[in-house]
Amino acid sequence: MENEKHHIVPIKTYVYILIGLIALTFISIGVTHIELGEFTTAGALILASLKSWLVLSYFMHLKFDNVILRIFVALIVLVFAAVVAITFMDYMYR
């Protein structure tokens, strides 16, 4: 990984990931059509997160690039999650 030659992702990999992403889109449409109450939002967000993870790992090459980028992305996600948690604590317990 550290050598000068950069990792070349085969086009076939992208085709598989794309099929996966489209399948997840239709699953999320199907899931939200069923009345699950509170779980509808959670389900849709979990599927969206899964899709983002695929895009970040493969399309954005995080899986193959320098580890530091992965650490940065993880930190940004944590910062965002913390802000969401603090905001909702404020609104739910005021």
Place this chain on the structure above:
Amino acid sequence: MEKVTTTHEHDHYDHEGSKLGMWLFIFTELLLFGGLFITYAVYKYLNPEAFHMAAEELNVGVGAINTVILLISSATIAMSITALQQNNIRLTKVMLEITMMLAITFLINKYFEWGAKISHGIYPGSDHLMEMSRGEILFYGLYFFMTGLHALHIIVGVAFIAVVYSKILKRKVNAERYVLLENSGLYWHLVDIVWIFLFPLFYLIT
């Protein structure tokens, strides 16, 4: 004999550094949209009924088509990087052309979608909208602002890809120096990720 000087015209090429810079910019974009998503979440929490009624009005079909369009365009720009790394200029160009065409198709769909809402008298500040409840005004305000900001990013993305495309034609971006193509790809995937969350939040969850 301590230094080997190369007589290259542009020697300020730093693949890792350029990419890191692009990622840092992408983080600011993620936090920009992230803030808007939190605003949406809080107002939905405070006005569940109004958000439910307003979200029912959005066209899931158009939203789903646009989702698939963006996903395919993300895949094609990723493929163009592989093609350029393998020095297949023809395939690189075709993949970028498809990406730009899909982006424009997305915008055309958006135009018709917004057009339908506007012809029903729903647009920021319209008399019809102002007669609705506070929650619905908030929903449509966020809908137009967030999808509008996203559409603006699509336009910037197409312009970025077009610049890279012209540099590929001039061989300025090539199999050895392709970080600009990678960075335009990163930007395009960011636009895709934002839509991945916009679609379920506005169109699916009612």
